[in-house]
Amino acid sequence: MDNARIDKIIEKHHGEASSLIQVLLDIQSEHHWLPKAALKRVSEKLRVPLTQIQHIATFYKAFSLVPKGRHEVHVCVGTACHVRGASRILDTLQELTGIKPGETDLELKFSLETVNCLGCCALGPVLEIDGKTHGKMTTAETADVLKNYQ
Amino acid sequence: MSEIIFEIDGKEVKAKAGMTILEAARSVGIKIPTLCHHEALEPFGSCRLCTVEVDVRSWTSLVASCVYPVAQNIVVRTRSAKVDRIRKMILELYLAHAPDSFELQDMAQEYGADKNRFEKEASFCIHCGLCVRYCNEVKQKNAVGFVDRGSRKEICFIPEIAAQECWDCKECFPLCPTEALQAAFVLSQALYTPQK
Ligand code: SF4
């Protein structure tokens, strides 16, 4: 991510230090992770010490300091989804992508993450890819859905 | 100038509005143990060793004296069975993280804390924040900060800043009650070779 783009995002938030989290969220959603150079730029521009930015970036799970895949796969393993077979879905995903929850594959295609409730238990087992919800999943459907992401 | 009159350990104490119980107590020579408090820094209230009992209109509560402002007619007890028990517990928990800290051991003796009560989990840092706040508030270099949260929280140097600032400063070293800070510094130093 280049500095010009980061500066744009900062401008959008009027360069206010109080918008730090919003700025970081914007960078995260565009770039999928927060490179150190980006944090440094934000630190200089908003005049917030890097130590504080580092604290916030490591505090919230929404931020990642390591590269993430182009597609973020969230599998719900909450109670309702668990009962409806979330572990089978998770197994299928692990097999197809070759990664475990919390990991990213070498081609930076997928990042896999488990979550504890996506708020739509009636659709369980639920899978979310790049913010799009896929409900009532079966192992076969999971494989089909994954094929749509490059 | 509003003067506030209240009681600490049965003694009448006069203080200025805005002072904390800890400041008022120290001004009349009453000792309250502290770990995270430092005169030059903003109160932080993280260690809870300065916990005291306060009666406000005959309602008793436990408060951290380093952040609790004095008020008219309150009654403060700096030692009581309950306060001592709390301090003992806090010390025992800290000692599980930093069993060899002299500062903790001295206090443990006073409160009868057993350093072997809890299983050791030697992370050394007890999150008092003295190093982080000193670097931020006094030196304004921000070379060291906290990362992560909960049980995984720890201090972390920013290597680029530390490489420039820390060599000639190191003023935070003696502040650390557990020497975790020095260990972290030496580790960062070992991991980081400045780019030429
Ligand atoms: S390293 Fe030492 S001074 Fe810094 S927060 Fe931990 S215990 Fe406190």
Ligand code: FES
């Ligand atoms: S001295 Fe009051 S909480 Fe640490």
